[in-house]
Structures are given as structure tokens and as C-alpha cells.
Amino acid sequence: GESVGLHLPTLSVQEGDNSIINCAYSNSASDYFIWYKQESGKGPQFIIDIRSNMDKRQGQRVTVLLNKTVKHLSLQIAATQPGDSAVYFCAEMIIRWATSGTYKYIFGTGTRLKVLA
Amino acid sequence: DAGVIQSPRHEVTEMGQEVTLRCKPISGHDYLFWYRQTMMRGLELLIYFNNNVPIDDSGMPEDRFSAKMPNASFSTLKIQPSEPRDSAVYFCASSFRQGMTFGSGTRLTVV
Numbered sequence: 001g002e003s004v005g006l007h008l009p010t011l012s013v014q015e016g017d018n019s020i021i022n023c024a025y026s027n028s029a030s031d032y033f034i035w036y037k038q039e040s041g042k043g044p045q046f047i048i049d050i051r052s053n054m055d056k057r058q059g060q061r062v063t064v065l066l067n068k069t070v071k072h073l074s075l076q077i078a079a080t081q082p083g084d085s086a087v088y089f090c091a092e093m094i095i096r097w098a099t100s101g102t103y104k105y106i107f108g109t110g111t112r113l114k115v116l117a
Numbered sequence: 118d119a120g121v122i123q124s125p126r127h128e129v130t131e132m133g134q135e136v137t138l139r140c141k142p143i144s145g146h147d148y149l150f151w152y153r154q155t156m157m158r159g160l161e162l163l164i165y166f167n168n169n170v171p172i173d174d175s176g177m178p179e180d181r182f183s184a185k186m187p188n189a190s191f192s193t194l195k196i197q198p199s200e201p202r203d204s205a206v207y208f209c210a211s212s213f214r215q216g217m218t219f220g221s222g223t224r225l226t227v228v
Contacts, residue, residue: 043121044217046216105162
């Protein structure tokens with residue numbers, strides 16, 4: 001069935017280093033891919049998204065890369081800081097405007113990022 | 118904007134009791150989602166609404182769960198009767214297009 005999965009459940013990174021969080025997806029029809037950050041005791045927070053017709057998008061200290069050939073998504077965080085410690089989720093969004101005018105979201109299982117001082 | 122507002126933040130109830138979770142979405146958002154999060158199963162979509170109309174409730178575990186959205190600014194998720202396995206954090210989220218905004222969640226403990 002359709003699914004979004006993460007390769008690494010936990011990633012430990014030294015403060016100041018770059019982090020790369022990976023995600024595999026299975027649905028070729030996805031229109032958007034989104035990364036969320038969830039800190040302890042809080043709800044997931046939108047970080048960045050990318051349309052399916054793009055292969056790279058940059059934000060502030062974050063870059064998302066999309067490789068549709070191998071159905072792979074990654075989130076790169078530059079100069080990782082202690083405040084980046086959280087669980088990161090990838091999600092894919094499928095827009096069905098042609099049919100019901102609604103859309104479908106599929107979340108991955110999450111990767112925990114630990115920033116070491 | 119105060120964001121998505123959920124209440125209560127914490128709920129402890131006895132098995133068999135009715136539980137009602139509340140959500141106020143962001144004004145102008147036309148989609149509202151209810152998610153459940155556990156360590157074992159991660160984030161699970163329970164139901165979502167578009168313009169107050171339920172679109173997909175296939176994630177609702179069983180008939181004990183029901184959700185309503187009587188107007189654009191309010192939604193409820195009700196569990197009756199509650200069971201210990203319903204213990205989880207329940208999130209409400211709203212969106213306009215692709216970016217979802219989540220509330221802070223309701224931590225439900227059924228004893």
C-alpha cells in the first residue's frame with residue numbers, strides 16, 4: 001500500500017555539523033512533500049515543503065532535496081543547533097482536485113535528531 | 118493569530134467514560150484534521166473535514182469514535198465509551214492548501 005517511511009529512527013549530530021534526515025516514499029502521484037519538526041510536548045510544526053516538479057528548495061538553514069527517480073526525500077540542516085533536537089517527519093500530499101477537490105496526507109514514522117554539545 | 122487551539126491539554130478518565138476533545142482551527146482554514154499519536158503507531162489520521170464536511174473517516178478506529186464540525190470555527194472528537202487503549206495524544210490540525218498547522222494536542226489517559 002501507500003506509505004512513507006524513514007531509514008533512520010535516531011540521528012545523533014555534533015553541534016555545528018550539518019544534519020541529513022532521509023525519507024523514502026512510495027506514491028508517485030504525490031504533489032507535495034513536506035517536512036515537520038516536533039519538539040517534546042508540542043504538535044508537529046511545518047518546516048518546509050517542495051512541489052513534486054522541483055528537486056531542491058532552500059529555506060533558512062534548511063534544504064529539502066527530492067529525487068523522484070528513487071523516490072527519496074531528504075532534509076538538510078546546516079550548522080545544527082541544540083534547538084534543532086526534535087523528531088522530524090516527512091509527509092506526502094496528494095491533491096485530488098480533479099475528483100473530490102480534496103487532498104490526502106501521508107506521514108512517515110519520524111526520525112529523532114539528537115544534537116550533541 | 119493564536120493558532121490551532123485544543124482543549125483540554127490533559128485528560129484523565131476512567132474506562133467506560135465519555136471523553137470529548139475540542140478544537141478551534143485557524144480562521145480561514147478550510148481543512149481540519151484529527152490525528153492520534155502513540156509511540157507504537159506514530160501519527161495516525163483519524164478523520165478530516167473540508168468546509169465542515171467530513172471527507173474521510175476511514176481512520177476512525179471504531180464506532181466508539183465520532184467527530185463533528187458544526188461550524189468553521191469548532192470541531193469535537195468524542196470517544197464513548199473510552200478504553201485504556203485509547204490513551205494517546207490527540208492532535209487537531211487545520212490547513213489552507215499544503216501547509217498544516219497543528220495544535221498543541223490533548224494527552225488522553227484512560228485508566
